[in-house]
Amino acid sequence: MARNSSPTENERSRVRPISGGADRTMEPSSVAVGCERVTHEYGTGSTVSRTVTALRDVSFEVATGEVVGLVGPSGSGKSTALHIIGGLLEPNNGTVDVLGTDLTALSGAKRTRLRRDHIGFVFQQFHLLPALSARDNVALPLIERGVSRRERQRRAAELLEQVGLDDRMDHLPSELSGGEQQRVAIARALVADPEVVLADEPTGELDTGTGARVLELLVDVADERTVLIATHDERAMAVTDRVLRLLDGEMRQAGQFSDEQ
């Protein structure tokens, strides 16, 4: 299922995938996420002699409001790319631009602040806090922003309604199915109203049917937000506007999902 609110032709021309990045031009007003010649290696510490290159010279742009799939087999570097865009990792080389801010120039604290205010994360294993109700889990990110408890509860309830869990608000994660837990995680990612949503294998723990529904829901609830979904589930990519393919840490192929059929 292709997303209804896909970027306009004009936008698409600006967010074309870039293979080398040398002749690339960005327009900050329309580009939500931009990676330029990003390289990241693991195991570069002094005690580890062998290094693994997770990303090599990867460049791409994602337009504001675009839903992009980051596809590739395990170990291809999709999660690393999301972690770098989310400010959880610093690349060894290259620049990462999120909403007009160069993440590589920010300190760890500033990256955390940017994540708090502008980025929502959805994880494969949900990572809900087991002793908190669904509503409290969703409200969690608002604590750091100093939102009052009443307002936190109100907004969490609103989001849970949107993901169809209005009758499960006070349930603990252990009382919810996998699909329901992931819907709670989606609500948590969106509760602080971020401009960018990063979903790392959001269907990895779900059966195919449930996974597809969760992805549809994610894209639907994300509305006009920029969404990057890392997955190895090709079928789930039907909900995206465009696909970026990674293999062994390198960008191999990119294009609109419909173009690949």
Place this chain on the structure above:
Amino acid sequence: MSGDLPERNRDGPRGRRIRRWIGLFRVAIYRLVSRLRQVPKQTVVTVALIAVTIALLVIVTGIAAGIAADSADESEADVRIVPVGGGTLSSVIDVENARLGNVHETSATLDEREDVASATPVFVEALRIQVDGSDETETVLAMGVVPPAEPITIEGLSTAPLEPGDPHFANGTYDGTRTGEVVLTDEAAAAINASEGDSLEIGRSTTAATLRQENSGGSLEYTTTAIEDTETNSVSGELPLVMLHLSELQSISGADDDDLADQVLVKTDPDPSTAAVESAAADTYPNATVQTGDDGQVELIRSNDFALATSLVAMIVAVVICSLFIATSAALTVDKDRQTIAVFAAIGFSARSRLAIVAVTTLSLTLAGALVGIVLGTIGTAVTNYVATATVAPEPIATLRPTFGLYAIAVALVAGVLALPYPLYLVARTNVVTELG
């Protein structure tokens, strides 16, 4: 690419920060509850170990306070003025304690206050005593006082049998009438076979012969005015106690030059508040220590070397043991909670917030242990006293004060704070990416 992205709510009003900290506190409490559910045994063991340590601290401190109270019973005075470095009516006779001077005048000044019922100096000196004509001499601890018009009890001895005032003092000339009155404890009376009305010989000398030689002029005549049945007294330790007028004791012991005493005891009247009297006492003796019933126990511990050493060792051991327990337990919890900590990081909790959550959780656990420890310590003190009085001690050996509870909480929190660096270090080095997969 620029770094000027607006940060929403970054510098919001103060209320926003307060709400954030309240929220973080709630998350910390959640984490504690969650821990109790996930690893109940480990949590209970940690609380129990902290509690036992704190309970032992309370008991040992109580015993130390009891030891110190054996040297001085501050309950007989609302305010005590003691010299700096002194403060006990020590029975150690070969050590010169610091003493107060000009005590008659200053205690009289205090006595004139409307809010003071009585003020009397107390001077303690070891003397030899015997019944006139007897060869049985005994070393006693003589306590010189100025008996007030309304009798009071000092170290279990009532001043009632003594003539009020101190006639021999005679405005500092020490040539007034000697009353010769001596109140003996039943223990002292038994030691020298004295009965009421018996003449006594008293002196500083160490043998009966020299004592008789000293008193051969016949000018120092003393009479057993009363024998008081006192169960115990805390001032004299193993020495029997006797009481006489201050100036007469000063004359015997040579302390009349500077009108010396070990302390001044003040009873307030009628308002139990001691603040004004305490202030007046401090003005009277600016270089002395003024103790009230509220802080006397701590001062007593401070002024007694053995009690001080005991309580300090207990405190150090408690801090070290508690710190080790807390650090180990908190580190284990952080290790188990790495994913949660990583989630906090991923959803935008700052490093400071993450550290604060772990710190609050750890200190809350410590506080819980301390509270349980105080309860156990209270019970332990009661049991200790019961066992002691049923076996070897004539009276309870440990005391318990509300301040001990605050002290125990403070010690536990210090231990908690000392234990924090290790779990916080583990939080700081948690690899968010690894934990989130």
